[in-house]
Amino acid sequence: MISKFLAIISMVVLFLSCSSNNKTLLIANAKVHCTGVTSQKCLQIKELGETDWTYFYNDIEGFDYVEGFYYKIKVTVTEVENPPEDGSSLKYKLIKILEKSKAPLNLDQGSWLVTRVKDRENFGRNPFIKIDLSQNEISGNTSCNRFSAKIVVTDNKVDISELSSTEMICRDIEVETAFLDALANVTSYTLKDDKLQLLNDNKELLIECNYLKSE
Structure with missing residues (x-):
């Protein structure tokens, strides 16, 4: 009975590890023009250890972004079952804002x-x-x-x-x-x-x- 219970728990843990995981993201202080299905403005993000910013086309549930600030946030990433053709296969949800700092202005910013x-x-x-x-x-x-x-x-x-x-x-x-x-x-x-x-x-x-x- 115990071995059967442990087997079930192991399967649940394995399923969760495959379908979702946590990530720490760095977010730049300004959105930029990007082109997906339509022309839009995207966040610029990178994961810890990465050097280049990349366009981020998704939304992050629970995250209220304010331009002019750098962020370091922790999110959970979940696979979406049967995503729409023009939609992402991943869902991002905010766990916690780890850091938020105001970006110094540049003369030619805004x-x-x-x-x-x-x-x-x-x-x-x-x-x-x-x-x-x-x-x-x-x-x-x-x-x-x-x-x-x-x-x-x-x-x-x-x-x-x-x-x-x-x-x-x-x-x-x-x-x-x-x-x-x-x-x-x-x-x-x-x-x-x-x-x-x-x-x-x-x-x-x-x-x-x-x-x-x-x-």
């Missing part, structure tokens, strides 16, 4: 909402900035017109050139004029927490921005 231009802090419509260091481009909106320029960043030094904008008639032209004038004189920056400050040669504040969520 967009930046302008909250101050020199001494001005009130705007009918706030300008915003987007920086792409891979293309050495800075662009955005002056509060009325779109603008673009070339940007080169070395350490915390900034060189902005070839600044241009569209020419729509603006109701509050003073904001646009002040913003473009300030932008043309930026020579360095500081970045702390979610705040970007653009400075001139004398380290005087020209433009201050708050971070906007990644697009």
